[in-house]
Amino acid sequence: MATQTEPRPRARDPLTRERVLRAAVDLADREGIDALTMRNLARELGAEAMSLYYHVANKEAVLDGVVDVIMDEINRAVSAVDVPPATEDWKVVMRSRILAAREVLLRHRWASRLIETRTAISPTTMRYFDELLGVLHAGGFSYDLAHHAMHALGSRGLGFTQELFEPENADEGDEEMTEAMAEMAGQFPHLTGMMMEVAHDDPDSTLGWCDDQFEFEFGLDLILEGLEATRQRSGA
Amino acid sequence: MATQTEPRPRARDPLTRERVLRAAVDLADREGIDALTMRNLARELGAEAMSLYYHVANKEAVLDGVVDVIMDEINRAVSAVDVPPATEDWKVVMRSRILAAREVLLRHRWASRLIETRTAISPTTMRYFDELLGVLHAGGFSYDLAHHAMHALGSRGLGFTQELFEPENADEGDEEMTEAMAEMAGQFPHLTGMMMEVAHDDPDSTLGWCDDQFEFEFGLDLILEGLEATRQRSGA
């Protein structure tokens, strides 16, 4: 056994586009998307940063590839959940597909923000949306209305949570919290009222009181039902 | 008159947090958000990068401040459009507010992406959402339902277009285009079908065929109507 005291030996198979992209996803999962630099990625693979450029054009290509890996995982998850073939309600199929996609994005929380920065659309991504369109079309939507439907869903169609200002760190002390709220009451009566009403309904919650999964499904169902109503109305 | 041959003289008033932030917005408008570096920003102001640190804590604080400037512009635009006080339909008020906010974001196209990266929520931003909540509450929503409504709107409540994969550069040659489509037809029947149907309805459009404003309003109205139906149903 050769002496190896390197901090990160990492069985040194030859590099590969695949290995590079997989390492990139792992790195982002483990240390966040900001840690995904060419130098860190290379170290992860036991190589030098410059070696990566033999397998990928540049960092942008790495990011494109990483999104592709995620979209592939989504496609896999979606086709795995799609088992019940006897379902005739397009809303049920759509819903379960989107929720499956969402689960993947929850496993890679950096991914949705990254996906939004892509300008080109890869075949893997096209496949996802093509199948979604297929569900609508099979459900009685004209392609024209299906087109509007896809826009109405927007990024929610991939399972994105739409939240602005995710709490991120709801670790603020309780006293600072109530103090801030007192100051808030005057300036922002409705925000204050809302928080008080919700706190009354469910005393356990002060901050971090939003059930993301519930809110996502609420918004999704609202849109799906609106689309179904539009479809029936337009007879298309 | 003193000799001045500097490329960017820029009347050299003392720096100010306000001047720094305004220059930052101008710079992002003119050259894109990536050009907003501390060094570029300083040059814009006829100063050195290090001088900025006397007025702002760091770059993150600049970005927070920039978002605040934009949110202030939104609040101004919203209150300017809010003139008709006799309107009793909350949907009309909500719609016009959100469309006004959207116009501001269209003037600063880099802004929505930046806003999404903020973790803290400033008073200026709170004001916007507080007023939006006020419209819902005045329209007969319980704060609890209004809360769900805000989640359902998500970033659309600020006028964000939800589009994944904005075309960005729809400058692809027509021949490459049709070639790509031919290849696509097999793999992505529904995307192909959709494009053909839309092209048939409106022959002028092949790519860049989406009317963003129409799609935004379609999706927005879908949600607003869904919320109104939910409100009536829940009797809240």
Add this chain to the structure above:
DNA sequence: ACCTGAACACCGTTCAAGT
């Protein structure tokens, strides 16, 4: 064919120093 070292032009930021 695959990998690397040295180097370049950038970042944000610190710190001691200038006026």
Add this chain to the structure above:
DNA sequence: ACCTGAACACCGTTCAAGT
């Protein structure tokens, strides 16, 4: 009080060079 120069630890990327 306000601004700056030099320096540090990072980036992505090039290019000529190694095996």
